[in-house]
Structures are given as C-alpha cells and as structure tokens.
Amino acid sequence: MPYNRREFIKTSVALIAAAKMATPLKSIAAVAAKAKHSGILESTIRYVKSTCAHCVNFCGINVKMENDVIRAIYPDPERAPFYNVGICPKGVSGVFNTYNPYRIKKPLKRSNPKKGLDQDPGWVEISWEEAFETITGKLKAIRQDDPRKLIWQHGHGKYLIGDKFPKAFAKAFGTPNLVHRTTTCEAARHVADELTWGYHGFLPDIEHCNLLLNFGGNYFEAEQFARWLDHATTDAKERGMKIVVIEPRLSSTASKADEWIPIRPGKDVVLILGLARLLIKQNTIDEEFLLSTTNATALVAGDETLLKDDNGQLLVWDELTQSAKPFSDNVKPALRGSYLVDGKAYVTAFQHFSNSIEEITPAYVAEEAGVPEKKVFWLAEELAKQVKIGATVVMDGHKLRYRPVAIHTFRGLSAKEFGVQNWRAGLVLQMLLGSIDAVGGINLHSVYKKPQYFDASKAEYPPSRVDLQESVFFPHATHNVAQQVAQTVMDPKHYGLEYIPEMQIFYATNRPFSTSDSQKQFASLKKTYNVVIELVMTETAQMADIVLPDLTYLESWHLSPSRYTPRTKHTAIRQPLTNAYQIEHDAYSILWQLSKRLGILDDYVKNVNKQWKLKKHPLQTGQDYSAEQAVEQIWLEQTKGKDFAYAKEHGFIGKHLSVEKTYLSGVDKKFKGAGKPKMNFYAEQLVHTLANVKQQKKQHSLKMIDLDRYQLALSPLPKKEHGFPTPHREAKAFPFYLITYKRMYRNQSGNTALNPILNALGPDVQENFVLINQKSADQLSIKTGEQVVVETRVGKVQGKAKVIEGIRPDTLAISYHYGQQSLAFPDSAKQGIWINSVLENYSDVVSGMESFNDSKCRLIKV
C-alpha cells in the first residue's frame, strides 16, 4: 500500500505534540526523516530577490526557485517599509510572462512584403548574425545619408533596460528621434507641474493627510505609485483620513472612498474653479503662502504679460509706498486690486484669476459638471475646515506648515485635450490652500530642478524631431509626443520636417495599439523599415520587417527604476532567474552589438557614462561589458560604492528621508521670500509662447495652426472653457460621453493577454465590456451580455454590454488592453473591444498629451 502522506502528517504532528515536553529535537528529526522517505522527490529551493517590471511600480519581489524552475513569485517583505507591501496579480503570475510558448525565440524576417493587421508576414527564422548584418547595413546607409531618418521608439522598454542606453545610442548614432510613451500616459500632468514649479512629479503626504480629493486617479486598479498608494491610503482611511473620489465611473478606488462624486467627463476643471471661487469668497485661502511663495501678486497688463523692471524682475504693488516695486523684505505686496502704473492699468494675478472665475457659481458647476450645488458647497466647506490655514506642526525640531489636504490625480485630469490646464487648476487650488509641500498636503519632487521650464518655448519651426516635441505644434511638449510620429511619417512635408524618416526601431512598445485613433498609427508603419524587439508577436511586431526576441524581466539584469515615497527612496536591481528559451540577446546586448558593428562603440560608451552620470565608476572604452557588469558599475555609482554582492542578496538598498529633505527642500527653499523666483500661480511663459507661435505661423504661413485653439490652450490661467474639449463642442449628435480606464489584469503590450493565470481570475477577465448605467440601459432595452455597437466620429466597435449602477447615466466606459488583433495570438487572447481604435484624438497642444477621455458616442443595440 502506498505510503499515505496525510497519515504521515497526522502521525508526525501528533508525535511532535506529544514529544514537545520531552525531547523535541529528537522527534522533529524523526518527522524530518519520515518526510525524506515519503516518496517525494527532493528538490533544491532557493529564493532570489529582484524587482517586478510588469508596470511602472517596480515592486520588490522574492522569487522562489525550485531546481532552477521559477516556482512562485512573492512580495519581498524587506521592501515594505520603502514601497510595496504586496504585489498585484500580474506580478504574482509573472512566471507566465517568461514561460510562454508564444514568445518570440529567434530573430525573424518577413517574406511577405505587404504589411497590415490582416496580412500574414510570412516569418522566416534567421540567425542573429544575419539579423545584425541586415539591420546594421540599413543603419549604416541611413547614418551616411542623414542619421535623423532613424527613429527609436520605446515604451515599456524604458523600464526593462532604462532609457539611458537607448538615449546613448541615439546620441552616438546622431538622431534626435528617440520617443517614449509619456503622452499616452500622463505627460500633461508633468508639463503642468513644469510650468508651475520647474520640474514634475508629486505625491500626496498620505501619512499626515486628513482629506484627499482624488480626481480620477485609480491606484486600486493600476497607476504609477499604485503599490504604495494602495496600502498607504487604506491605512490612512482607518486612521481617519477622508477620501473623496471625483470621476464619472465607480472605480475600485471610488468604491473604497468615503464619497464618490460622479462628475460629467471633462468638466473637472469647472468644479475645481468653482471650489476656488467659493474659497476666495469665504476668504479661506492661505494669503501668506500666496504672498511669499507664488507670483499671485504679480501685476498683469492688458496684453496678459506681467510687469517687470528693466532687469527683468517681476514688480508687485507695494501697499506701503503705493507704487510698483520688486518684491523685497521692505515691500508689502498687494494680493488683490487694480492699479495704475505710469498711466497703464494693471491688476494683480490673483485679482485677475478671481475676476475670471466669477461666473463659476455652484449653480453653473451643477449645470455643466453634473455635480449638485449642495455637493459643491459641501466640498468647499470640507476643504476650508480640513486645511487648517495658518497651522504649524513641529517634526524633528523643525516648525513646518501643516495643511492636511491634498489633491491627487493621474490620468483623470491629464488624459484630455486640455490636460495641462486641468492639472494647472488643481495646482492653483492648492496654492490657494497653501498645501503645497506642507505636512499633509502634496509633496513635490525636485522643485525648480530645471528653471528653463519657466521660459517661453521658442515654438521651433521647422521641427527638428519627427514627434514635433517643443515645436510650434506642441511648444511645451517636453516628454516627446508618442502618437505624433505616425502622423508625421505619413506626411512629413505637411509638418515642415526637412527629412523623410526611413527606419523605426520599436523596443518593448505596442504604441500603435495603445494610442487613440489607432488605425492611423498602423498605416504609418507601412512607410518605414521596422525592427521590433519584443517578447511576443504584438500588433506592432506584426508590422515589422525584422523581429528580434527579448529577455523578460525575470531573465535579465538591470539597474531597476524605483519609486520613492514622501519619506523614503531606494535603489534596486533586477537579476535573471532563468533563460527559458536560451535567447542569446536582450535589448542591452542588441544595442551593444549594433554600436560595435556601426563603429560607434566608443562614442556609445562615453554617452552611456554621461547618461548614467558614471563619474567614479565609468564604463571603459575598448572593452565589452555584459549586462551584469554594466549594472554593477551603475550600482556602485548610485550607492556610492556599496558592494554588488549586497545587491544580489537583497535586491535593493533603501533610505529614509529626513524631515528637512521632505518638507523644507522644496517650495519653501526655492521660492519662499524676497529675492527668489516665485511659483507660477500665473504661467506667464505661456503668453510669450503664444506670441512665438503667432510669429512662426505668420513667418512660415502655417495654415494648419488654428490660433484660436492655441490661444485657449496657452492661457496663463485655467478657465471654464478648458472643460469643453473639441468633441464635446462638436459631436452634438452623439449623446453619450465615452471614457476609458485600466483594469488590473492586463497591460497594452499584449503579453498579459496570453497569461493563463491572468485569464483565470474570474469569468469577467478575458474580455472587456461596454459599461452602461442601469437607467440608460432600461431606456434602450439593453441587458447585460447583449451585443451593442459603440459609434464615435472615428468609427464603430462592437462588444458586450454590462449594465451597472456605478456610472453616470450620460456616460459609457470601456477599458483598454483588450481586443488584441495580432494574427499570432490564439482567439482566447483576442476577446473584447479594441476601444483605442475609435477614440477621438485631439492632443493637448501645450504638452502633446493624447486625449483618451474626450470622445462622444452613440450606443446601438445589435
């Protein structure tokens, strides 16, 4: 009779219990000996620390290896004080990101010259040698002719090997055209930050916050910093922090909030300005903050420029001398009022703002934004009550401003035609509250790191880059313009590009699938010679001329990006656990090979050192570096010489930040007081940028530049008009607002669609749905599960309806990252709606940000 494991356990446990008082060591030995002979094959178990790279949270993970097979992935408990407590289902099931028979295992060359989503490329396997020779041959010809004709695009690739290696390659090659995906993400939020305080990135100080207003940020489903925000906000809520989520759909984040305010899509800026108006009327604003730290006291002329002296210094109205003066210690600046200076009329920026929002009454907000008047009043009261203007708190001997109210957003405010202005409104509101860099407010990252963000854009023409970054078309697009590349490639002359792009290298990005109005993206891929470095045959890879396999995050070395919190930061690595399909190269070694074969390796290495700021531990020219060796040098540099063995054992090293670093190195240090630059309550640089845009249009006869559109977008202050994107104004015959959102179980790259564990988390995960409100569904006689067609001005998609209570009656929502089109994917991975293909795209002309949430649509029952 076979040995029964359960009986063995029962016996052994009983033995242990009985023997506990007697000779525990002897009985445990007996149990262990029995386990050894139980018929179970022994295996070697070890745990390896690394970092997940499924998304941009970069969670610490602890990988269980069983005889060199990846058996399971757990969170790294050592990382919890610095970032993530747990990991999401993508991270848990990362085994199948690597063990995936759909992985590309060898270089492939197309034999069918016709490219299209409906065209079989006729892939032929080639050797790495042939692949490198072919690609290098093309690159050599381009470099000789005009290196700008090469475009490097990455998305997730930035987080696999970092953007510094590709940037070094692009520099050594001589092309300016390296394009990341931020305008499909949150670029508008970054640009709003940059215009306002000279760099980007912020976090709510959750530990001390008492009221969190969240405009469409969804950290319980997925977003940047989600794996810290999720547990931090959950703990803070138990502590007593109130959370108000303002968004059209009841997300998981809204579900866990104290209050869900279902605002009409696109109208957030109207609500924010309405709140600002009430706070100003009630005088519950932090005047001291406005006076000392912002340019709210600057004097605005009739042409919207600010009054300056001959040295370029901003002038304020001194209440003591009743004259216009630079802000100094002897000056008492006026916050409000209109003044005459040398016979010309000026008004303070604050007064200008107050005047401009006078019409935005609670009744107006109710009418346009769909938020009841009572709710607007209540929200303003809560803000005023919780913000504690004037309060201070002492931490570590430092007296600090205490304003425990924070406004948060990710794509909710930014993935819109007026994304910059929407988040500018959020920043202006927080300047009124004085909660910026205060304890409990929002904590800014690297304040004023790049003062040039306070300058006007030259609005370059002709554009030097294919994505038109910082050109007349997108004058403050400082984070590339991902979706624009395809449009420029289709018609370079139209945009004034002086060269015709010939080759595109896509690294770990499924860009065309992920943008709005995405069919246009695929059309452009027919115009260039494409090399795609990818894990699986995505839609973008299907359009390639050559596809190169890549290693996954569990198979490769990298100095991992890491996420900070207001009080911590850490440096982390990723290390390989396996090489499942014996793939010889990853993007790191591909770049190394290409550089070598092009004869630019030394230049590449020098640029790598520059990009990574490797001063004490540079890479040396004249020798090859494996990925591990390169990571070691970067680790040594970034940790000031901490042994690399430590990195391999622990996966990371963390640091707790001082109170001074967190609260006193930002706006208080850079902007507060006389003689310092000021935070831009009023973004004057946009006025000058508009003037440059007008100048360029006139000089070059740029008919495509719609000055009305630029005038509105480049406003120095947010206005109610920023709540009315083009589709809302034009698509009157389309009754529903259409918004999109992200679900936890997928990303856009497509490899998650092939993950059998992610597809087994419930009956609702393998496809997406058209979310419709119960009342609206009743009016249209639509039930859950029925087929419906969603039609926008771009096109139509069909899918299943899901009738819910948790969405506005005038709004439909469909999540991304479903509806895969790749011919190489099984049907099980291609279910659902490709919503991106019908989203209208009116990019934010300030930042280049794509609009994902501005469409209008019809709903038709099939």
Add this chain to the structure above:
Amino acid sequence: MAKLVRVIDMERCMGCRACIAACHMENHYTPGSPWNEMVEYENGTYPDVRTIFGTMACMHCEDAPCQKICDEINVHAISKNEYGVVMVDYDKCTGCGYCAPVCPYGVPQLNKQAPQSLYPEQETPYEAIPLAQRHPLHQKKNNVMEKCTFCWHKLEKAIIAGEPELIGKKPEYTPSCDLVCPVNARLFGDIDQQDSEVKQYIGKKKAAQLKKESGTNPQVYYVVRGGDF
C-alpha cells in the same frame, strides 16, 4: 492545541485578485476548478452605490459537512487535522460529488481532469515539475474533489522545522493568498496562540463568520460592513 484561522477584511480589500492569482500559482491551478474566487457586486443604486469585494475559499469548518458526508458513504477521503486544516486524499476520493451540495459555501471543486498544461500547445518548465517532486496535495488526479488546503504544504514545513508559532508570520509558512495582498486585507494564524494577532484583529474589527446559521463553524472570519455577502 492550535487552531488556524484566516481573517479577510473586506473593508480593506480592493478587489485586485492578487490572492486568486497566488492560489492558482501556488497550487497548480486546475482550469475550471478554482480554489479561491472573488465575489464582486454592487450595493445600492446610482449615485449611492458601492462595489463590494470579497474572496471565498474553503472555510475549513470545525464541523465540516463535506467530511461528514464522505464518512457516511464510507469513502473517508476528507479529513481534518490537529491544526484544523480540512484536506482531501486524492487517492481515496471517488469523485462522487456528494461533498459539493452539502457545503454552504460552494467550496468543493470536482475537477474533470487533473491539470495538464495551461498552454494547450506546450508544457512549460513550471508544469514539467515532476508529480513525484510535488507535494501530495499538488499530485492531482482526474475526477477528484479539490479545494483550498490553507497551503498546508507550506504550513507543515513550519511544524517539521519546529517553528509552528511562525505560521502566518514567516512568508514561507504563510498561505500564499494571505502573503501577497497589497493592502494587508488578510491575516492568518493560530487563534489559540498567546497574543494571537488574528484573535486580536477579530475582536478589534468585529470580524464574523459567514452563514453562521449553517452551523458548520468555519475557521475563516470576515470583516464585513453592511452584513453578509
């Protein structure tokens, strides 16, 4: 002696399903026979509506009806050990399915076939781990009942190591669903232990057993706002 319990805090649960994924990965998921499931539904009407999130796996009842019925028909495939963990012996299970309808929580999963490969076309190294190398609870057979085991294969390691007091505390001795939760919505441990964390949590947050009226005395507690789910 020791009684292992789980607490699931539905006020904290954000519905991410990491625990579902962890269970699948840890226990060689059989397609169609999940050991852990997310129950998600709306409560209320627009705009006064919330989504409730909660997961359900085996309750490891003190008076397990699945064990009772299995004993009554003289199969004796289901047992409950000294730590309160209810487990199935795949060698003994006849696949009759009687345990399924008697469970108030819908836990027993009668599989049709033991897991082959999660990718129909190819076995990955994960699936290629030999049966003989797997814990008996992962040596699944065709047409047997399978269910959550509180990751007994991990817990028994604590006992063998002489560290039972570290169950639920050391990651290697913690059920994987409880281990991965990003928001600390799950707790696992010995309710009979001195200074038991699970006991304190149950008391402090007023956690309750679901469907108590069924009389099975489950060892999984829920922090629920607004009643049963």
